[in-house]
Amino acid sequence: MTVLKLKFSFQRRVRLAQALWLLSWVAMFSGVITFATGIFLKTELVRREEVMHNNDIHIVPNLLIMVGLASVGINICAGKVCQDSLDASRFPRWKNILIPFFCISFLFTSMLLVAMIMSYALQPSLEESLKVGLKNGIRFYKDTDTPGRCFQKETIDRLQMEFQCCGNTNYRDWFEVQWINNRYLDFTSKEVKDRVRSNVDGRYLLDGVPFSCCNPASPRPCIQYQLLDNSAHFNYEYQSEELNLYNRGCRQALVSYYMSLMNTIGPAVMSVFLIQMTVLLSLRFLQTSMEAVEGQENVEIETEGYILEKGVKETIMELKEKVKNILNQVKVDAAPSQAEPTEEEAGEKEATPAS
Structure with a gap:
């Protein structure tokens, strides 16, 4: 039909x-x-x-x-x-x-x-790819001296400012990594020594975030360090300071x-x-x-x-048959043909003495 x-x-x-x-x-x-x-x-x-x-x-x-x-x-x-x-x-x-x-x-x-x-x-x-990629990006943020990672800090900072986000899931992701290069740490300072000794990996961890996490819409100067210590800042409660940092994670x-x-x-x-x-x-x-x-x-x-000249089923069967015939023809052409012996083979046979 x-x-x-x-x-x-x-x-x-x-x-x-x-x-x-x-x-x-x-x-x-x-x-x-x-x-x-x-x-x-x-x-x-x-x-x-x-x-x-x-x-x-x-x-x-x-x-x-x-x-x-x-x-x-x-x-x-x-x-x-x-x-x-x-x-x-x-x-x-x-x-x-x-x-x-x-x-x-x-x-x-x-x-x-x-x-x-x-x-x-x-x-x-996509979400899983960003989750792992951002986690690695934050982990290598401090490696500005390492070949292949020199621009990782710039990439993360630009990303956080452009998309108004902070961290992978939220700003607390920065608390789990050392994001400050050892070059900029004073290891003669007691505070630095205590922080480095406070974890088994010997990393300098702190409850702080890079400047790119700061929200310019905040009415007060950005608080980057001691984010979880209300007594460290005047008139500050980290649970309610929503405008201080970007709350949204960069993955989201x-x-x-x-x-x-x-x-x-x-x-x-x-x-x-x-x-x-x-x-x-x-x-x-x-x-x-x-x-x-x-x-x-x-x-x-x-x-x-x-x-379609014929019905859908008939057309599919016809196309299937045509494809099958073409494949069979290709197999036949690819198979070694029973050709006549070449002149070289014929000469070898003539040279062979009769028994």
């Missing part, structure tokens, strides 16, 4: 070709936007790769970049087909190209849906930022997918309606266009 069969007069075919030509250009610009979106998302992820443990989330922008470029090529080709469909003498040259073209186009178009689904499905992976801030990007990109990608599918389905109608004109003296006859 033919799927979605429609009748097309000559005028309807011309209008379909003209409308599809315009739509293909719209879809091409949508592909450019998809490509630009992928580049933007890729750039944002690369900027924060120092605080990410793995790069699984990069598959989303990579897909968008690849599909965006493919969409541009697909729609340029679709526009050319529309132009040639207005001339019945030029359209037949597309006959053997359009079926592979449709298969490739549907493959790339379906990747848009894959990218959109993965952008949401990879949220747990970054996940919210990237997921807001994904939530914006998702509907845009869905719109591009629908536009691209409209182009491909319309192009299929145009192809099948124009094939009926081939060989006819009167090109203005009424023809029928359809999506």
